[in-house]
Amino acid sequence: MGIHAPIFKTQTETKFMKLKSHIRRALVLSLCxxxxxxxxxxxxxxxxxxxxxxVMPYAAGGPGDTITRLFAGSMQKILGQQIVVDNTAGASxxxxxxxxxxxxxxxxxxxxxxxSHATNLxxxxxxxxxxxxxFEPIGxxxxxxxxxxxxxxxxxxxxxxxxxxxxxxxxKVSLAHAGVGxxxxxxxxxxxxxxxxxxxxxxxxxxxxxxxxxxxxxxxVLCDQTSGTVPSVKNGKIKAYxxxxxxxxxxxxxxxxxxxxxxxxxxxxISFGLYAPKGTPKPVLEKLTAxxxxxxxxPDVIKRLDGMGVSAVSIEQxxxxxxxxxxxxxxxxxxxxxxKAGVQAN
Ligand code: MLT
Numbered sequence: 001m002g003i004h005a006p007i008f009k010t011q012t013e014t015k016f017m018k019l020k021s022h023i024r025r026a027l028v029l030s031l032c033x034x035x036x037x038x039x040x041x042x043x044x045x046x047x048x049x050x051x052x053x054x055v056m057p058y059a060a061g062g063p064g065d066t067i068t069r070l071f072a073g074s075m076q077k078i079l080g081q082q083i084v085v086d087n088t089a090g091a092s093x094x095x096x097x098x099x100x101x102x103x104x105x106x107x108x109x110x111x112x113x114x115x116s117h118a119t120n121l122x123x124x125x126x127x128x129x130x131x132x133x134x135f136e137p138i139g140x141x142x143x144x145x146x147x148x149x150x151x152x153x154x155x156x157x158x159x160x161x162x163x164x165x166x167x168x169x170x171x172k173v174s175l176a177h178a179g180v181g182x183x184x185x186x187x188x189x190x191x192x193x194x195x196x197x198x199x200x201x202x203x204x205x206x207x208x209x210x211x212x213x214x215x216x217x218x219x220x221v222l223c224d225q226t227s228g229t230v231p232s233v234k235n236g237k238i239k240a241y242x243x244x245x246x247x248x249x250x251x252x253x254x255x256x257x258x259x260x261x262x263x264x265x266x267x268x269x270i271s272f273g274l275y276a277p278k279g280t281p282k283p284v285l286e287k288l289t290a291x292x293x294x295x296x297x298x299p300d301v302i303k304r305l306d307g308m309g310v311s312a313v314s315i316e317q318x319x320x321x322x323x324x325x326x327x328x329x330x331x332x333x334x335x336x337x338x339x340k341a342g343v344q345a346n
Contacts, residue, residue, distance in 0.1 A: 044283030047107050048081040054110045054274075057096025058178055059089040061208025063228030063308075067142055067272050068112040070304055074295040079287070089205040092179030092345065094120045094127060101129035105279035107288065111135070114272045115330055119181035122335035123345040131327060136285055138274040139292045139318035140326055142227075144310035146187045146244040146268050147252060149229050151217045152236070159261045162241045166197045166221075175199040176210035176222040180345040181338060183270045184210070187223035187244050189341060191258075194266045214238050225270050226251050226309030244268050251309030271313070273323040285320065293318045 056068035065087060072083040088096035093116040103109035111117075117131045129135075148162075156162040166173055175192075177185035184207050192199055202219050204210040207228050213219045215237045222229075223244055230251045233240045242258040243249045245267040258266055274292055276285060295301050296312040305312050316322060 044281050044287065047284050047287060048079050050108065051082040051084055052076075052079070052108050052110060053086050054083050054112055055086045055088055055096045055100050056112050057088055057090075057093035057116075058182070059204070059206030059208045060087045061211070062178065062206035063144075063183075063225035063270075064112070064114065064206065064272065065208060066227045066308065067305075067310065070301060071112065071141055071274070071292070071295055074298055074301050075288075075291045078291040078294050087206075090179075092116050092120060092123065092181045092185070094124055097131075098128045100275070100277055101134040103277055105136075105277040105281075107276060107280050107284035109277060110138070110288070111275040112141070112272055113275065114270050115183050115186060115334060116179075116181050117273070117275070118327055118330035119186065119334050119338055120345075121331055122339050123181040123343065125344075131331070132324075134278050135275040136278055136280050137320040137323035137327065138276060138285060138288045139320060140271055140273045140313045140323045141292060141296060141318065142305060142310050143269055143271040143313055143317075144225055144227055144305075144308070145249055146183065146223055146225050146270060147229055147233070147240050147249065147255065147309075148187075148191065148221065148223045148242045148244055148258065149214065149233060149238045149240050150221045151214050151219070152239050153217055154220055154239070156241070159242050159256050159258070163195060163261050163263070166195055166199065170197050171200045173199045174202050174220045176202045176204060176207070176214060176219045178205070178207050178210065179203050180343060182207075183268075184222060184224050186334065186338075187268050188221075189338070189343065190266050190268060191223055191244070193341070194258075194263050211238070227305075230307075230309050249309050251307070271326060273326065275323075289319060 054072050056065050058064040068085050072085050076083040088099050100109050100111040121131050156165040175188045177188050207224045210222055214222050232238045240252055240255040242256055246257055246259045248257050293315050296318045302312050
């Protein structure tokens with residue numbers, strides 16, 4: 001017959017047992033924490049150990065796609081792993097953005113996006129993500145102007161005739177854009193606002209497909225980033241009426257600035273930035289920021305962007321803090337502008 005343990009232990013024994021279980025629990029918890037840090041660190045040390053997906057939330061062939069492919073090509077050489085561009089388009093970039101927001105925060109799913117990361121917060125009531133809370137900023141990549149272009153057969157011969165034609169014909173003129181809150185939509189809104197006209201808006205999944213219709217004559221006017229339009233202007237497939245701002249563009253020196261027609265207060269510049277899902281390990285983010293900074297200072301990248309009329313940002317702008325500040329500024333300014341204009345996507 002074995003010795004039966006007394007049913008009621010002394011007080012000291014109970015306290016000792018409690019202390020022991022606390023110590024064991026604390027030990028287990030700290031080992032888990034240590035383990036997760038180690039795994040995170042080990043993951044980061046091996047990162048990237050497989051191809052990375054960079055989501056461009058607009059259709060292939062547009063300005064965003066062009067810039068994304070340029071950076072994917074540059075960064076994959078630096079990181080030593082393939083970067084696959086994924087054009088998940090629709091709802092002014094919010095579909096592709098939501099896809100990245102819900103993806104695993106392991107550094108293998110990234111988002112390249114511009115102003116619509118800010119404006120979609122104001123435009124879509126049922127957005128399934130928050131542009132700040134659900135993302136880690138890696139850094140800004142580019143900054144570039146916009147240009148007002150049209151199909152080659154559009155009647156006005158110059159900028160002054162263009163302004164007069166829009167004022168006379170209004171809704172008879174079709175204005176293409178990449179969805180409510182996109183850069184091309186913002187530019188179109190600003191143009192209609194300063195000219196006091198209402199045009200017939202035609203949304204697309206990106207200005208790549210919009211440009212195809214512009215070249216085919218199916219749509220009249222588009223305000224787009226130079227990274228999507230300069231080559232088509234230069235080869236005569238579309239025509240440019242004005243740079244969307246105060247100054248002429250180095251990439252299109254013969255095209256007047258809209259300010260030359262006496263139009264004031266119309267200036268728009270589009271900046272693309274790179275993001276990862278919230279919770280991506282810090283060492284992984286640091287590796288991505290370092291690779292982005294190498295890309296924005298790469299002479300070949302700078303030269304190719306310059307050919308599209310776009311600037312690579314400075315190394316100081318290619319940082320999480322700079323992109324976070326840029327995004328906050330666009331949320332506060334452009335989001336408010338759209339709400340004031342009574343624009344709502346859903
Ligand atoms: C836009 O905001 O207009 C988009 O950048 C167009 C695009 O990249 O397709």
